[in-house]
Amino acid sequence: MIIDAHCHLGQGRYKCLSADALLKSMDDNGIDKAVIVPVEEYIAVNNEEGNAFILSQVKRNPGRFYGFAVASPWYGAAAAENLKRFLDKGLAGVKFNSCIQGFTLNDDIVYPLIEVAKDYRVPVFFHTGTPMQALPLHLRELAQRYPDVDFIMGHMGAWDFGYDVFHAAQGMGNLYLDISKNLAAVVASRLKDTGADRMIFSSDMPRSDQRFELDKLKEVCTDEADFERICCKNIMKLLEKKK
Amino acid sequence: MIIDTHVHVYDGGWPPDTEPGLTADEMLKTMDENGVVEAWISPATGLVRDFQQNNDKLYRFLGADRKKLLGFYTVNANYTKEAVDEVKRCAENLGAKGIKLHPWLQGFSCMYESVDRIMEACIRYGLPVLFHDGTPPYSDTMQVANVAERYPEAKVILGHAGLYDSFRDAVKAAQRFDNIYLCLCGNAINDVRYILSNMDNGRILFGSDYGTRDVSLLLERIDIVAYATADEAQRRKVYFENARNLIK
Numbered sequence: 001m002i003i004d005a006h007c008h009l010g011q012g013r014y015k016c017l018s019a020d021a022l023l024k025s026m027d028d029n030g031i032d033k034a035v036i037v038p039v040e041e042y043i044a045v046n047n048e049e050g051n052a053f054i055l056s057q058v059k060r061n062p063g064r065f066y067g068f069a070v071a072s073p074w075y076g077a078a079a080a081e082n083l084k085r086f087l088d089k090g091l092a093g094v095k096f097n098s099c100i101q102g103f104t105l106n107d108d109i110v111y112p113l114i115e116v117a118k119d120y121r122v123p124v125f126f127h128t129g130t131p132m133q134a135l136p137l138h139l140r141e142l143a144q145r146y147p148d149v150d151f152i153m154g155h156m157g158a159w160d161f162g163y164d165v166f167h168a169a170q171g172m173g174n175l176y177l178d179i180s181k182n183l184a185a186v187v188a189s190r191l192k193d194t195g196a197d198r199m200i201f202s203s204d205m206p207r208s209d210q211r212f213e214l215d216k217l218k219e220v221c222t223d224e225a226d227f228e229r230i231c232c233k234n235i236m237k238l239l240e241k242k243k
Numbered sequence: 244m245i246i247d248t249h250v251h252v253y254d255g256g257w258p259p260d261t262e263p264g265l266t267a268d269e270m271l272k273t274m275d276e277n278g279v280v281e282a283w284i285s286p287a288t289g290l291v292r293d294f295q296q297n298n299d300k301l302y303r304f305l306g307a308d309r310k311k312l313l314g315f316y317t318v319n320a321n322y323t324k325e326a327v328d329e330v331k332r333c334a335e336n337l338g339a340k341g342i343k344l345h346p347w348l349q350g351f352s353c354m355y356e357s358v359d360r361i362m363e364a365c366i367r368y369g370l371p372v373l374f375h376d377g378t379p380p381y382s383d384t385m386q387v388a389n390v391a392e393r394y395p396e397a398k399v400i401l402g403h404a405g406l407y408d409s410f411r412d413a414v415k416a417a418q419r420f421d422n423i424y425l426c427l428c429g430n431a432i433n434d435v436r437y438i439l440s441n442m443d444n445g446r447i448l449f450g451s452d453y454g455t456r457d458v459s460l461l462l463e464r465i466d467i468v469a470y471a472t473a474d475e476a477q478r479r480k481v482y483f484e485n486a487r488n489l490i491k
Contacts, residue, residue: 014437130408131379159406159429160378181407181431184459207433209470219459 002231003066004034004210006095006125006154006178006202009057010050012039017206019057023064029210035202035235037068037095037125044100047071047079051086058090066239068093068125072101073109083116092239093117097127097154098134105138106145114142118149123238125152125178129161136161136168143175150238152176152200162186166193176234180204180213188220196226200235244479245465246281246486247274249373249402249428249450252304256288256297264455267307273458274311277465281486285315285343285373287454294319295329302337313340313490315373319349323357327364334368340490341371341400346381353386362394371398371489373426376413377406384409388416391423398489400424402450410434417442424489426450427468427481435471439481448489449482 007022008015016039026034036057037043042050047070054067069086071079071094083094094117098105105126117124126142128134136157143151156177157165166189169175177194179187180202190199203213221227253264264287265273274282284305289297298316305312316333318326333339342365346353353374365372376387384405391399404425405413414437417423425442427435428450438447449468453461468481 015433155407183463185455185457204431207431209432212432212466212470216459216463 001033002031002201002214003235004031004203004205005152005200005235006180007034007036007205008039008207009036010039010042010053012041015039015206019061019065022205023061025205025210026064029214031210031214033064033066034205035066035068035093038070040097040100043070043095043097044072044102047075048082051082051091055086055089055091066092068095070095071113073103073113074101077112080112080116083113084120087116087120087122087242092242093123093125095125099127099130104133105135106142110142114146114149118146119243121241121243123150123152123176123235123241125154127154129155129158131160136164140168140172140175143172147174150174150176150241152178152238154178155181155204156186156190158182158186165190169194169198176200176238178202179217179230181208182216184216184220187217191221191226196221196223196229197234199230201231245277245279245449245482246283247279247451247453247461248283248400248448248486249426249452250282250284251287251452251454252284252301253287253454254300257291258287262456267304267312270454271308271311273461277458277461279461280483281311281313282453283313283315283341283373283450283486283490284454286317289317290343290345290348295325295332298329298333298337305338309338314338315341315343317343317345317349318361320344320346320351320355320357320361321349323360326357327360330361330364330368330370334370339368339370341373343373343402345375346386347375347378350381352381353390358390359393362390362397366394366396371400371424373400373402375403376401377403377409377429384412384416388412388420388423391416391420395420395422398422398424400426400448402426403429404434404438404447405430407431407434410438414438414441417446421446424448424485428452428464430467432467432470435467439472439477444477444480445485445488447481448486
């Protein structure tokens with residue numbers, strides 16, 4: 001089974017992807033399931049609307065989608081309530097993009113929302129790779145502070161922070177690396193030094209393409225068991241922990 | 244047919260302690276195998292060590308086929324007089340087709356007056372300048388674009404078209420200043436679509452950053468453009484025609 005662990009769904013200013021288009025791409029590429037999150041508008045603001053849309057798509061397409069909820073920490077207690085409400089209704093994780101949400105990834109403003117993820121035992125996906133608000137080492141610090149929460153390092157620092165990733169992930173059993181938008185050669189290096197147990201496949205559709213991203217992984221990961229871990233087992237292990 | 248406008252020669256000096264990249268003969272072979280008819284090549288080690296010495300090494304590398312391998316030599320703006328003299332030497336003695344500047348790696352600001360002196364020298368010799376861009380604090384796309392604004396006679400190539408975070412800035416800069424060229428080298432597929440849809444398609448180039456022994460870098464970046472547009476005329480412009488018009 002192949003799971004694409006990060007796709008944006010909806011009609012935004014820059015990212016536009018319908019459920020039908022995503023399902024067709026999944027079918028064309030042998031991808032069974034996808035984790036969906038809203039497009040940027042709903043990550044930055046209008047979180048509630050974004051979460052409702054993602055939940056509706058999960059329910060409309062049973063067995064195909066897992067949905068991650070979004071919340072800007074600037075909404076304070078209302079953000080925590082928003083997350084709880086949608087995790088109760090069936091969403092399976094939390095996604096942050098600290099750059100467009102306007103905070104430094106490990107700023108204490110996000111702690112109350114990480115506490116929610118901890119209580120629900122759901123994974124937390126952070127965009128990384130954009131200075132100065134979303135660095136791999138910011139996520140390491142946050143993951144050290146919350147050892148009981150599973151974090152996914154979106155795009156594992158691509159582009160300029162590839163050098164930091166091995167050191168950011170070292171010794172951190174609760175930190176997983178999303179390989180999207182990285183060069184095959186970089187994925188090969190992380191396979192070697194960090195290992196398949198800690199890596200997760202995603203396409204970041206529609207910014208990249210499922211076939212393109214899958215082909216890159218196939219090129220550097222020829223071990224069947226490793227491929228299965230990266231494409232399915234690792235993300236499933238995180239999704240199945242939910243209370 | 245592809246002109247790869249962003250290639251390096253890697254000799255193991257930078258990044259430090261790495262395996263040397265392709266020899267010139269090997270590079271020519273992989274170019275042939277993948278439809279690349281011309282490569283614009285700059286030093287890698289020369290960005291962080293002695294630039295004159297590494298320019299000489301590049302000159303010897305290009306000797307394998309000077310029609311297909313074009314020299315984009317580098318100078319360091321922390322050494323004003325030496326840098327300007329080196330532009331002259333590269334143009335007059337080494338057959339330079341362009342100059343490569345990498346401000347964050349080379350440790351200078353685009354706002355240094357020495358950059359002005361280098362740009363003036365490049366204008367005198369008609370050499371386009373390929374900048375690394377998309378990376379703060381010294382190679383932010385808008386910082387590089389400001390060099391182009393200061394020197395409208397210069398041809399300025401944004402070597403990564405803003406990378407992942409600044410591709411919109413790259414497009415804004417190219418819309419405003421017609422001496423800016425964008426090199427698609429490191430953008431995501433949908434970013435390339437955005438770039439193609441929002442600016443003069445005559446100033447978009449293809450680049451790979453290739454030169455290590457791993458050919459996948461070249462292939463991935465060729466694929467990114469192919470995924471982004473199915474329009475054959477648009478692909479031809481990006482892969483070949485625009486670069487040919489820039490350096491005839």
